[in-house]
Every structure is written in C-alpha cells, then in structure tokens.
Amino acid sequence: xxxxxxxxxxxxxxxxxxxxxxxxxxxxxxxxxxxxxxxxxxxxxxxxxxxxxxxxxxxxxxxxxxxxxxxxxxxxxxxxxxxxxxxxxxxxxxxxxxxxxxxxxxxxxxxxxxxxxxxxxxxxxxxxxxxxxxxxxxxxxxxxxxxxxxxxxxxxxxxxxxxxxxxxxxxxxxxxxxxxxxxxxxxxxxxxxxxxxxxxxxxxxxxxxxxxxxxxxxxxxxxxxxxxxxxxxxxxxxxxxxxxxxxxxxxxxxxxxxxxxxxxxxxxxxxxxxxxxxxxxxxxxxxxxxxxxxxxxxxxxxxxxxxxxxxxxxxxxxxxxxxxxxxxxxxxxxxxxxxxxxxxxxxxxxxxxxxxxxxxxxxxxxxxxxxxxxxxxxxxxxxxxxxxxxxxxxxxxxxxxxxxxxxxxxxxxxxxxxxxxxxxxxxxxxxxxxxxxxxxxxxxxxxxxxxxxxxxxxxxxxxxxxxxxxxxxxxxxxxxxxxxxxxxxxxxxxxxxxxxxxxxxxxxxxxxxxxxxxxxxxxxxxxxxxxxxxxxxxxxxxxxxxxxxxxxxxxxxxxxxxxxxxx
Amino acid sequence: xxxxxxxxxxxxxxxxxxxxxxxxxxxxxxxxxxxxxxxxxxxxxxxxxxxxxxxxxxxxxxxxxxxxxxxxxxxxxxxxxxxxxxxxxxxxxxxxxxxxxxxxxxxxxxxxxxxxxxxxxxxxxxxxxxxxxxxxxxxxxxxxxxxxxxxxxxxxxxxxxxxxxxxxxxxxxxxxxxxxxxxxxxxxxxxx
Numbered sequence: 001x002x003x004x005x006x007x008x009x010x011x012x013x014x015x016x017x018x019x020x021x022x023x024x025x026x027x028x029x030x031x032x033x034x035x036x037x038x039x040x041x042x043x044x045x046x047x048x049x050x051x052x053x054x055x056x057x058x059x060x061x062x063x064x065x066x067x068x069x070x071x072x073x074x075x076x077x078x079x080x081x082x083x084x085x086x087x088x089x090x091x092x093x094x095x096x097x098x099x100x101x102x103x104x105x106x107x108x109x110x111x112x113x114x115x116x117x118x119x120x121x122x123x124x125x126x127x128x129x130x131x132x133x134x135x136x137x138x139x140x141x142x143x144x145x146x147x148x149x150x151x152x153x154x155x156x157x158x159x160x161x162x163x164x165x166x167x168x169x170x171x172x173x174x175x176x177x178x179x180x181x182x183x184x185x186x187x188x189x190x191x192x193x194x195x196x197x198x199x200x201x202x203x204x205x206x207x208x209x210x211x212x213x214x215x216x217x218x219x220x221x222x223x224x225x226x227x228x229x230x231x232x233x234x235x236x237x238x239x240x241x242x243x244x245x246x247x248x249x250x251x252x253x254x255x256x257x258x259x260x261x262x263x264x265x266x267x268x269x270x271x272x273x274x275x276x277x278x279x280x281x282x283x284x285x286x287x288x289x290x291x292x293x294x295x296x297x298x299x300x301x302x303x304x305x306x307x308x309x310x311x312x313x314x315x316x317x318x319x320x321x322x323x324x325x326x327x328x329x330x331x332x333x334x335x336x337x338x339x340x341x342x343x344x345x346x347x348x349x350x351x352x353x354x355x356x357x358x359x360x361x362x363x364x365x366x367x368x369x370x371x372x373x374x375x376x377x378x379x380x381x382x383x384x385x386x387x388x389x390x391x392x393x394x395x396x397x398x399x400x401x402x403x404x405x406x407x408x409x410x411x412x413x414x415x416x417x418x419x420x421x422x423x424x425x426x427x428x429x430x431x432x433x434x435x436x437x438x439x440x441x442x443x444x445x446x447x448x449x450x451x452x453x454x455x456x457x458x459x460x461x462x463x464x465x466x467x468x469x470x471x472x473x474x475x476x477x478x479x480x481x482x483x484x485x486x487x488x489x490x491x492x493x494x495x496x497x498x499x500x501x502x503x504x505x506x507x508x509x510x511x512x513x514x515x516x517x518x519x520x521x522x523x524x525x526x527x528x529x530x531x532x533x534x535x536x537x538x539x540x541x542x543x544x545x546x547x548x549x550x551x552x553x554x555x556x557x558x559x560x561x562x563x564x565x566x567x
Numbered sequence: 568x569x570x571x572x573x574x575x576x577x578x579x580x581x582x583x584x585x586x587x588x589x590x591x592x593x594x595x596x597x598x599x600x601x602x603x604x605x606x607x608x609x610x611x612x613x614x615x616x617x618x619x620x621x622x623x624x625x626x627x628x629x630x631x632x633x634x635x636x637x638x639x640x641x642x643x644x645x646x647x648x649x650x651x652x653x654x655x656x657x658x659x660x661x662x663x664x665x666x667x668x669x670x671x672x673x674x675x676x677x678x679x680x681x682x683x684x685x686x687x688x689x690x691x692x693x694x695x696x697x698x699x700x701x702x703x704x705x706x707x708x709x710x711x712x713x714x715x716x717x718x719x720x721x722x723x724x725x726x727x728x729x730x731x732x733x734x735x736x737x738x739x740x741x742x743x744x745x746x747x748x749x750x751x752x753x754x755x756x757x758x759x
Contacts, residue, residue, distance in 0.1 A: 059739075073645060228744040229740060356748050357738070396725040396758075413725075
C-alpha cells in the first residue's frame with residue numbers, strides 16, 4: 001500500500017512524479033501515474049478526508065442537526081460564499097473564507113474545497129461529452145484561440161474514464177452530445193415524461209433526456225449502487241457516486257506507488273535554467289509553516305483553475321519573470337464560468353394520481369439546440385446552452401409563509417401538492433482576455449502567499465443568451481400546458497456555477513496559449529496542467545468529465561515521453 | 568409559494584451577507600423593542616400555542632408535540648436577519664397587545680376559536696397587499712412576524728422527528744428511484 005505522510009514521517013523528497021491537488025483531475029493523475037509504475041507524490045493543501053470514515057454527517061436525519069440545516073447569522077456574515085453553497089450538513093467540505101481571502105475586482109463567488117478529494121466530494125456529478133461543435137467553436141467564430149485537439153483525439157479517453165467512473169444515462173444518438181457506454185438511466189417522472197412528449201411533438205430540434213450522472217444505478221468496480229438518498233454532498237458511505245476519495249485514490253494507493261501528503265500548499269514550481277526543465281515544487285506545510293522542496297521528473301498541476309494559474313504566476317525565474325510558462329502573457333487570463341441564472345418555473349394541473357418514490361440525485365437535460373450550425377444561425381448570440389431541470393410534486397417547503405393555517409392547512413401541508421417543473425439554462429461563457437486572475441503585489445495570506453485578485457464579469461453575449469433561456473423555457477412550459485409559468489433570472493455572479501475554466505489555455509501557438517495539445521506547458525515540457533485551467537473554451541456542458549479524459553490522456557502521453565527519455 | 572419565492576425565502580434566511588449583523592449589533596438595533604432577543608426563550612409557551620394553531624394535533628402530532636417553539640427561538644436568536652429579528656419581536660408584542668385589547672386576556676387563556684381569530688387577523692393584515700407590494704415590502708423591511716412564525720413552524724415541524732416520521736413520510740434509504748409511482752391511499756408527502 002502507499003504512504004500517508006504526516007509531518008515527521010518519511011523524509012523522501014525524490015519521486016518519479018508529483019501531482020499537485022487531489023480533486024477530480026488530480027485524483028485521476030495520481031491513479032494513472034501510479035498504475036503506470038511511477039512513484040508519485042500527491043500534494044494536497046487541505047486535510048485528509050478518508051472515504052466513509054470522514055463523512056460524519058452522511059447518515060444524520062434532519063432533526064439531528066441543531067439548526068435543521070439553516071445557516072446562522074454569524075456564518076452568513078463571516079462566510080457569505082460558503083453559506084450560499086453549504087449548511088451544517090456539508091460545511092466541512094468548503095473552505096472558511098476568513099482563512100483564505102482573495103480580492104474581487106467584481107463580485108466573484110469562488111467556491112473552494114481544500115481537502116483530499118477537493119470538490120469531487122461536492123460536485124454536481126453531471127457528465128457530458130463535448131463534440132466538435134465545441135472544439136471548433138473558437139476557430140469558427142474567432143473568440144479565443146483554436147483548440148489544438150478535436151473530438152477524435154479525446155473520444156478514446158472519454159471511453160476510458162467513463163468505463164471507470166460509471167455514468168448512468170440514456171443514449172440519444174446526437175452528434176453534438178456524443179453517447180457513452182452508460183449504466184442504466186434513472187427514471188424520468190410523470191411530469192417530466194409529459195414535458196418530454198410535448199417537446200418531442202412541438203420541436204424538431206429538442207428532446208428531454210435524463211441527466212447523465214456519475215451516480216451508479218448498479219454496483220460498479222466495487223462501488224455503489226446509489227441508494228437514491230440524494231445526500232451526495234455529505235460524502236456517500238455507499239460509494240454511490242464518483243469522487244477521488246471513493247474511486248481513484250483507493251486504486252492509486254493499492255499500487256503501492258502513491259505517497260499522499262496533506263496540509264501541503266505548493267508555493268512555486270522549481271525551474272532549472274540550465275536544464276530548461278522544472279525540477280520539483282516548493283511546499284509550505286500549512287500547519288508547521290516549514291518549507292520542503294520535492295523533486296520529480298514530471299509534475300502535474302491540478303490545483304483547480306484559479307489556484308493552478310496562481311502557482312505558475314508565483315513561479316518566477318530569470319527565464320520566466322512573469323510566471324512559469326508565461327511567454328504568451330495569457331497565463332491567468334481568459335477565465336470563464338458557466339452562467340446558470342436564467343430559466344422558468346411552472347405548475348401543472350393533472351396527474352394527481354401519480355407520485356414517485358426515492359430521491360433521484362439528478363434531474364433531466366434538454367441538450368443544446370441553439371446555433372448547432374455555428375455562428376448566430378437563429379438567435380442574436382453566439383454558442384449555446386443546455387437546460388437542466390426537475391419535476392416534482394410540491395411539498396412542505398412550498399407551503400412556508402402562506403395565508404392558511406389549522407387542520408385543513410396541515411392536511412395540505414402533508415399531502416403531495418401540484419406537479420411543478422423548474423428548469424434553467426447552463427450557458428457557455430466566451431473566453432475574454434480581460435476576465436483574469438493576478439497576484440497581488442502587496443497583500444499576502446497567512447502562509448505568505450500573494451493574494452489572488454479576480455476580475456471577472458459576464459458580458460453582452462451571456463446576457464442575451466440568458467434572455468433567450470428565460471423566454472424559451474417559459475415557452476416550452478406554457479406549450480406543455482403548465483400554468484403559473486414564471487421566467488426568472490437569479491443574476492448570479494461569476495463563480496456561481498463553480499465551473500471555473502481557462503486560465504492556462506491549450507492552443508497550437510506558444511505565443512497565444514500556455515499549454516499544447518497534450519496539456520504540456522509549451523516551454524516547460526515536464527509540467528502538465530489538466531484541470532479546468534487548460535480549457536480553451538467553456539462549451540455549455542458540465543466540464544469535469546472532460547478534465548478527467550484530458551488528464552488520463554496527458555498521463556499516458558507523459559509516461560510514454562518519459563520512457564523515451566524525452567522528459 | 569412557488570419555487571422561486573421559496574428559493575428567495577431560503578436565500579433570504581440563508582444568505583444574509585448584506586444585512587447580517589453580529590448578535591450585539593442586532594441587540595443594539597432592537598433595544599427599543601418591548602422584548603429583547605435574550606428574553607425570547609421566556610416566550611416559548613406563547614410561541615408553542617401560536618405554532619399549535621398553525622399545525623394543530625390531529626390524528627398525527629401537532630407543533631407542540633414537535634417542540635417547534637425550541638426551533639423558532641433558536642432560529643430567531645441565531646439565524647434570522649436583523650430586520651427579521653426586529654419584526655419578530657415587534658410582532659410578538661403586537662399580538663399580545665391585540666389579544667388583550669380584543670379578548671381581555673392572554674393568548675394562552677384564549678379558546679381555540681379565539682386563537683385562530685387572532686392569527687387570522689395577522690394573516691389578513693399580511694395578505695391585504697398584492698404580491699408585488701409584499702415583495703417590495705419584504706425586500707425593504709424583511710419578513711413580517713406572521714410570515715416568519717408561519718414559515719418557522721412549518722420548517723421546524725416538518726424537520727422534526729415526529730413531523731417527518733408521523734405526519735410526513737420519511738424514507739432515509741429509498742434504495743432506488745421510481746419515477747412514476749401510483750399515489751397510495753392517504754399518501755403523505757415525502758419529508759425529504
């Protein structure tokens with residue numbers, strides 16, 4: 001078995017490979033590299049989270065929580081971003097903002113999870129492949145730079161990672177949303193089936209399918225199945241969904257090649273001018289605040305989009321005065337996040353004799369239907385969105401603060417209410433050079449690391465897309481016979497979808513991009529970035545599956561290069 | 568309440584970054600109220616009676632059985648926004664004053680019918696405005712006493728052991744999801 005380093009054990013500082021970050025892509029890098037026989041050091045800035053053992057809230061009932069999962073005034077005040085995305089049932093998996101400050105040029109909700117497993121513990125688990133509609137988009141409309149890869153390059157790696165992850169879903173045979181080999185799909189419920197039929201009858205270009213999610217509808221590789229509790233964000237004691245903790249890290253440990261060092265923040269990548277290579281990384285122990293240098297032949301930076309770019313920006317040398325691999329000046333730029341603010345809601349009279357059982361850990365998906373021919377073929381914005389949603393019968397939470405009370409009210413409160421559907425668009429964000437992160441020249445955190453300054457805003461294209469989403473969702477609901485149809489826009493700020501991407505983009509040209517087609521830093525061949533930072537555009541699909549496929553692909557490439565003596 | 572309103576309400580309860588003050592500041596703001604925040608636990612018997620009017624004991628347990636008053640007090644003291652705290656304490660005083668004026672007794676001494684009449688008075692007052700005005704009022708002044716006690720009673724009850732397991736249907740480990748399931752006789756809503 002592999003090692004877990006505490007502060008005093010294990011003085012080894014030389015490895016074959018170093019992976020920085022243990023989230024969804026770092027976990028994959030650790031798995032792939034250790035399985036290929038490389039002695040690998042996995043560095044994680046947060047605490048260790050052991051699968052099952054460290055999920056203390058996983059089996060608690062609502063009444064077991066002191067505040068019944070409502071955040072306190074103090075929590076709201078001190079940690080507004082954490083309180084927006086968590087409560088006492090899963091707060092332990094999100095960072096305390098007071099310990100990890102950053103600078104917002106415009107409001108930006110940077111949701112972080114510094115722990116072994118990172119945000120793979122709390123992710124939304126939606127897994128969608130990209131297609132050449134997405135990989136060719138930048139080239140065709142001129143925003144950003146061209147992706148250096150196409151679907152055929154990544155397709156085998158989608159197959160490869162999906163086979164390990166286990167993704168439930170339904171094949172739909174759409175060229176722009178390729179199928180995978182899915183586990184059995186979750187059911188659509190009655191109202192969702194009704195919407196699906198209505199949309200099939202009314203629109204040639206649209207369909208409703210069940211979400212494709214990394215929740216296991218049957219046992220898979222010793223994990224799961226998912227028991228439809230829908231409490232994923234607390235950590236799943238049944239291994240019902242994919243996380244680093246449940247899936248990749250146990251495999252990496254089992255090789256005997258993995259060394260995991262928690263409480264280890266990488267401050268910089270060490271670069272040797274003579275060798276023209278990175279030699280290792282400098283780590284500050286977050287508890288003792290002591291520095292240690294670790295050395296390896298190859299380095300994977302998977303610290304998450306914003307932190308990975310920050311590490312490179314902080315890695316200065318005479319060769320790279322503006323940050324490691326930053327010849328292009330694009331490092332830290334082109335930050336993207338999906339928007340997921342706009343949509344519609346409606347209720348439906350009917351199907352009163354039907355209900356559902358269990359809590360499905362996902363909703364439905366209406367795949368992208370705008371601009372499938374590229375450009376602005378039918379609307380006044382570029383690119384597109386997919387729609388995610390869910391149908392339910394209204395329950396007690398929909399009866400809070402109403403006019404009624406007493407016995408009749410109690411009966412209504414405890415009986416299934418009308419059917420309703422909520423649905424919203426997850427939309428592509430264009431890569432804008434001015435959406436960026438930088439390092440503060442003056443302000444530092446508790447560990448002496450420069451604070452990250454984030455400048456990000458959605459712009460006209462995203463605004464126009466959101467307008468279309470609201471009205472289009474409302475039209476589809478109205479057309480399907482829904483009443484009380486209400487179009488909304490929550491106006492979430494950047495970061496709100498927690499799909500940050502793009503700060504070290506891939507590209508053909510070292511003058512305009514940071515990484516090449518193999519996620520290799522153009523000018524420092526033994527450093528790889530395979531988290532969201534590598535993304536050249538954002539498409540509208542949830543991105544984690546693509547990070548995982550790119551990671552496995554890059555690991556394969558790196559090990560082959562290493563064997564050939566080219567790294 | 569539609570999903571959006573309920574999301575907004577939860578957001579309001581849950582993400583009060585812009586209105587939240589520390590306990591001390593909240594108290595300072597409230598010092599002119601007849602009841603101070605620290606005195607609120609003393610009002611549990613009254614709050615329990617009001618909550619029982621909203622969710623009475625029938626063939627299933629009521630708000631008092633679920634000890635909803637404990638949740639209400641804890642929530643107002645530790646979780647509610649500054650505006651909501653103020654409205655709640657002020658509303659509680661108003662309800663007592665109104666009861667005394669109308670029925671010449673304490674709320675606890677009123678009969679079931681009178682208690683319902685009193686609550687009806689506050690509910691009607693709340694809903695006499697259209698939804699748009701109410702939305703604006705909520706934004707500017709926070710949630711009214713009536714809205715808060717109604718919401719907290721529902722929430723406290725439905726997340727309690729007896730509420731979730733006896734009045735609602737609680738299924739901690741469903742095992743699977745069945746999308747279309749025939750409604751059973753006397754079908755209860757899912758607790759979670």
